[in-house]
Amino acid sequence: MNEKLIVSTSPHVHANVTVRTVMVDVLIALLPALAASAYFFGVRALLLTAVTAASCAAAEYLWQRLLGKPVTISDGSALVTGVLLAMNVPPTFPFWMAVVGGVFAIIVVKQFFGGLGKNVVNPALAARAFLLASWPGAMTSWTVDGVSTATALGILKEGGQALPSLMDLFVGHVGGCLGETSVLALVIGAGWLFWRRVITPEIPVVYIATTGLLTWILGREGFFTGNGLYEIFAGGLFLGAIFMATDYVTSPMTVKGRILFAFGCGVITTLIRVYGNYPEGVSFAILIMNLVTPLIDRKVKPLRFGEVSSRG
Amino acid sequence: MKHRLFRGGVHPEGGKELTKDKPIVPLDPGGTLVFPLSQHIGAPCLPLVEKGQEILRGQLIASPPEGRLGVAIHSSVSGKVKSIEMRPVVGGRGVSVVVENDGLAREVSFEERPRWRELSRESILSIISESGIVGLGGACFPTSVKLNPPPDSPIDTVILNGAECEPYLTCDDRIMQEHADDVACGTELLRRIFPDARIVVGLEENKPEAIEALSGAFAAIGADVEVRALPVMYPQGSEKQLIFAVTGRSVPSGKLPCAVGCLVQNVATVRNMYLAVAQGRPLMDRVITVTGEGIAEPGNFLVPLGTLVSRLIEVAGGFKGDPGKVIAGGPMMGFALTRLDVPVVKGTSGILVQPRSMTLVEPERDCIRCGRCIEVCPMGLEPYRLNRLALLEDYDAFVDEGGMDCIECGSCSYTCPSMRYLVQSLREAKRTAAARRRK
Numbered sequence A: 001m002n003e004k005l006i007v008s009t010s011p012h013v014h015a016n017v018t019v020r021t022v023m024v025d026v027l028i029a030l031l032p033a034l035a036a037s038a039y040f041f042g043v044r045a046l047l048l049t050a051v052t053a054a055s056c057a058a059a060e061y062l063w064q065r066l067l068g069k070p071v072t073i074s075d076g077s078a079l080v081t082g083v084l085l086a087m088n089v090p091p092t093f094p095f096w097m098a099v100v101g102g103v104f105a106i107i108v109v110k111q112f113f114g115g116l117g118k119n120v121v122n123p124a125l126a127a128r129a130f131l132l133a134s135w136p137g138a139m140t141s142w143t144v145d146g147v148s149t150a151t152a153l154g155i156l157k158e159g160g161q162a163l164p165s166l167m168d169l170f171v172g173h174v175g176g177c178l179g180e181t182s183v184l185a186l187v188i189g190a191g192w193l194f195w196r197r198v199i200t201p202e203i204p205v206v207y208i209a210t211t212g213l214l215t216w217i218l219g220r221e222g223f224f225t226g227n228g229l230y231e232i233f234a235g236g237l238f239l240g241a242i243f244m245a246t247d248y249v250t251s252p253m254t255v256k257g258r259i260l261f262a263f264g265c266g267v268i269t270t271l272i273r274v275y276g277n278y279p280e281g282v283s284f285a286i287l288i289m290n291l292v293t294p295l296i297d298r299k300v301k302p303l304r305f306g307e308v309s310s311r312g
Numbered sequence B: 001m002k003h004r005l006f007r008g009g010v011h012p013e014g015g016k017e018l019t020k021d022k023p024i025v026p027l028d029p030g031g032t033l034v035f036p037l038s039q040h041i042g043a044p045c046l047p048l049v050e051k052g053q054e055i056l057r058g059q060l061i062a063s064p065p066e067g068r069l070g071v072a073i074h075s076s077v078s079g080k081v082k083s084i085e086m087r088p089v090v091g092g093r094g095v096s097v098v099v100e101n102d103g104l105a106r107e108v109s110f111e112e113r114p115r116w117r118e119l120s121r122e123s124i125l126s127i128i129s130e131s132g133i134v135g136l137g138g139a140c141f142p143t144s145v146k147l148n149p150p151p152d153s154p155i156d157t158v159i160l161n162g163a164e165c166e167p168y169l170t171c172d173d174r175i176m177q178e179h180a181d182d183v184a185c186g187t188e189l190l191r192r193i194f195p196d197a198r199i200v201v202g203l204e205e206n207k208p209e210a211i212e213a214l215s216g217a218f219a220a221i222g223a224d225v226e227v228r229a230l231p232v233m234y235p236q237g238s239e240k241q242l243i244f245a246v247t248g249r250s251v252p253s254g255k256l257p258c259a260v261g262c263l264v265q266n267v268a269t270v271r272n273m274y275l276a277v278a279q280g281r282p283l284m285d286r287v288i289t290v291t292g293e294g295i296a297e298p299g300n301f302l303v304p305l306g307t308l309v310s311r312l313i314e315v316a317g318g319f320k321g322d323p324g325k326v327i328a329g330g331p332m333m334g335f336a337l338t339r340l341d342v343p344v345v346k347g348t349s350g351i352l353v354q355p356r357s358m359t360l361v362e363p364e365r366d367c368i369r370c371g372r373c374i375e376v377c378p379m380g381l382e383p384y385r386l387n388r389l390a391l392l393e394d395y396d397a398f399v400d401e402g403g404m405d406c407i408e409c410g411s412c413s414y415t416c417p418s419m420r421y422l423v424q425s426l427r428e429a430k431r432t433a434a435a436r437r438r439k
């Protein structure tokens, strides 16, 4: 034998799931939503996505090169952040602002905290909040078929226009951020993620169900006046519940913890939507629950072996 | 049939198809055999032979020091003692009896006991002890000691472990298929030792031939033994998980199976109990699966103990391609060898060769908090957290978080997308924490 035998401790096999395969699966799951945004908002939606994705990847690359760290863009996480950020801005959003958002997400929210796995809040969502605070006008100008409009949630809050139909909400023919528009496309993406076992259903299901129930119970017009179904299809709930709240790094690690987390997201989303000044509450709800995640992980433990039987 | 499944677990790729239809073939051990004096849990044995001495197959060549835990070692070939010296063994070096095989297989005369069914519990246990039998599943715990639990924990369920949940390994499967009669007779001995206990064989449902063979063998001799097919899930063959699957009972943290009235024996061990008691044959050989994508002709072999790994590989057609890793045991819990001139010992269930192209070289990355390791841990631990504590060398917190309950099954590392060395760090930390506790 010419070369030495490789020696390492067991196990000597691996499930073949790596950070990279996970990220690739998330990107695949985003394709239907991306296609829907291109269909409803035109090619600009794709360009905008390319800009955010490229700026995130470039920011990560440059940061890591400058600091002499190993470059990790090949794991795909920066690309995912970039695409998710695009999903969270309006189709008319200026490109240069999108670049600022991408750089903010990667450098400030992710790398300042130590990179993938160490960040406290979801980079794309934090960047969205940052953009909203910096350029509220650009972040809330909506168009459909070239005509400016309001989002369904905006109309629910302020009145004015006629509400889009439930069917339009489901298919995506409404104003909103790139990724929010088509519930159908998002659900297809969720199916992919479940099937590939990238995420488990607890967070999306509990989050959406909680929001539907609570918006119905708390109702905008008083108790039990809400239209829960309309509320869950409107705005960014499906996008947030499927793609943002399920971010590994910033959500709890146990099943019970995730249920608690998703329930909290649903409660905060509803409170903001019904009682807050701001029409949509998904981003802030998830960001707030991101901050609570370390606490949940400290308190909510898996059942140890042997504890099962003692509880019957 | 209703069965429970323990929480967690993984489905590593089987690899069993390489050898599961390969009958057990006796293997010619070659010229030099090495018998390490320390190959069981317990004190190292003292040699009973001298350099230059002629010995026979089946002859006692070493035994544990008087009154200490340990079991005897017998020669598996006839020939001459070449030396008693330090030799490389699995996991390091150890004093060993080196034997030059004369190839004649001259045996001592084995004392057959046609009336073995009437032997007393005490005689059975002492024969088992003198025959050098240990748990062949890999733990190598002296069987006679295990069969003699403290009187304050009565055994009501004896479980034969035929799960063989390690990927690639098929030696137990083949034994159950080809030697079901011996296994069945072995359960009669267990019945003598534990007259009131229920006896159950637990094996994974992907072994239908073994299930059939065993059921037939039990029926043929009228043995009251249940054959229980369990879901295919790693680590089904781990004692605690197997007991839970069969009885629904959980062995408490830090306790032995007898705490819940259970006793687990590997099927190959039970077979050898029978060979020892009824035919007077001590443990001289064992069935080993030599397999992997890096082996030319994978198969199951009846291997005389002390045979060198290099000989096994030679008999199995040699390497196929460039060998990357040679593993003693299975891919989940086995031990990667640094060299091939180490001998097969009682606990060696397989030799697995991975070609260089298959060997893992991925670097470790930061934890992405995906929760997979928690999901798969059969003990309900949080491997990512234990890993962090192990790296911080915070052993008090490590113990508080249940680190000592880790069964080192490797499911966490198997599944981690960040390739973190989870079980690897836990193993170390467990040892350090245990050593500190003893101080």
Ligand code: SF4
Residues within 6 Å of the ligand: B376, B377, B378, B379, B380, B381, B382, B383, B405, B406, B407, B408, B409, B410, B411, B412, B413, B422, B423, B426
């Ligand atoms: S922590 Fe221990 S018991 Fe749990 S999966 Fe890892 S090796 Fe297995």
Ligand code: SF4
Residues within 6 Å of the ligand: A253, B366, B367, B368, B369, B370, B371, B372, B373, B374, B383, B384, B412, B415, B416, B417, B418, B419, B420, B422
């Ligand atoms: S499986 Fe690996 S990446 Fe996922 S939580 Fe566990 S240690 Fe972290």
